[in-house]
Amino acid sequence: MAQNATTHELAGGPVPAPGAIERTGSVDSALDRLWHLLTSMKLALLLILGFAALTLVGTLLMQMPAGVAEDPQARASWLAEARPRYGGWTDVMDRLQLFTIFTSVWLRTIGALLAASLVACTVQRIPGTWQTMRRPHITVGPSFFEHAPQHEAMTFHRAPVEVVAAVQGVFSHHHYRTLVEDDGTVHLYFDRNRWAPWAGLVAHISIVVILAGAMVGSMFGFRDTQFMLAEGETSAIPSKDGATITLNSFQDTYSPTNGAPLDYVSDVTVKRDGQVVAQQLVRVNEPLQYENVAFYQAFFGPAAVVTVKDVAGTTLFSGGVPLAWTSNNGGNKIGTFSIPGQNLAVWVVATTGPNDPSVKPGQVAIELYKADTGDAVVQKSIDQGTATTIEGLSFTFDRESKYTGLSVASDPGAPLVWLGCFLLVVGFVIRLYIPYRRVWGRLLARPDGGTSLSIAAVGRRDTGLDAEFTSLVTEIRQAVTGPARS
Secondary structure (H helix, E strand, O other): OOOOOOEEEEOOEEEEOOOHHHHHHHHHHHHHHHHHHHOOHHHHHHHHHHHHHHHHHHHHOOOOOOOOOOOHHHHHHHHHHHHHHHOOHHHHHHHOOHHHHHHOHHHHHHHHHHHHHHHHHHHHHHHHHHHHHHOOOOOOOOOHHHHOOEEEEEEEOOOHHHHHHHHHHHHHHOOOEEEEEEOOOEEEEEEEOOOOOHHHHHHHHHHHHHHHHHHHHHHHOEEEEEEEEEOOOEEEOOOOOOEEEEEEEEEEEEOOOOOOEEEEEEEEEEEEOOEEEEEEEEEOOEOEEEOOEEEEEEEEEEEEEEEEEOOOOOEEEEEEEEOOEEOOOOOOEEEEEEOOOOOEEEEEEEOOOOOOOOOOOOEEEEEEEEOOOOOEEEEEEEEEOOOEEEOOEEEEEEEEEEEEEEEEEEOOOHHHHHHHHHHHHHHHHHHHHOOOEEEEEEEEEOOOOOEEEEEEEOOOOOOOHHHHHHHHHHHHHHHHOOOOOO
């Protein structure tokens, strides 16, 4: 006899084979658990703390400049310069993406999970918010009118219909909506600004929009807050093939009274394939915009012009070295560079003044480290203008100079971030200045023909509700005890 392998015939018709219900239930259960996890406040808090922790790490640690991570040679050179500072942890930190934290899989994953959690929490709240706005709960028990933060009980020698009319008139005057239910006891409900709770959902969505903008900027843009150029130096512009930027000069001015900086300005020129395409004096509030890349004046400092030659007299390196770091033991300004073709990372250490025991005025100290291990090789102070041989190479401290620090950014996600910030401000303004207020009332007819009226409200975080509630009670008493209403 032939049998159906997937269904069994019962009186009610075919039903799923054994196991089908269990599999469906298992899928539903997994989805329920995932939904419960995404809507958990604990998860959202942990994700926010994780996002903040990674951001802090990215602020404290050196970050690879834009474009370096994608270039194996530039990456190796950058790690060689950082290795003396972080030692044997350098490669581990690099594998953990701690030097590229703002584009790391860690930050993107946490950002995506946080956005998903916020969306889930928002979706979960929509039905309740809609129900509260459209069909609020009108009937409440007698104990509510005794224990609510704002409550009042009143007795009037007027019929219930007169009291209801007077109370409705008072609340209508204050722009409240009125809903009435009569199940033998007259239940009243009043609310104002019933659309205001949506502002909370707007605030949730705004954070999602901000995160989306940050993710778009992270994936399709870049930001380099440590882009440094010494005077006369030229550097390639990240993400712009054939484009370079040159620092023609840097000028800083100070107050003659207290020495505070008054202005600092970088004279820069941008070229594309050898042709000048932009030239501008860049100040803090006057950035240079070239296509979708912006250059902001961020910081500045001293630089040392150094020349390195091999035994044959071939120049291996010549240029200004920004002294952008500060040593932990003495406060010396330090700059670093790599020598092409040599397994060496060079640190240039400036003097702190006449009392510096290791570097005298008119000198810099040259510290050499193995690029692959970070091990120290030698340290030697050299005089300005005098070629000095160190480890078979000729080092010359040519002169002092200046460098400028620019923040270079291309952020296609910026419009989303600005939109999210606008929505966030709108949400907070509505929640703070347009409060959602609800008041419940209960009328009972008295045997003597009068009416007992109880009203109550809940507004623990609404600082203005106490005064308004008192005013409403006063106006109700006056309205009901006035001339009799037909």
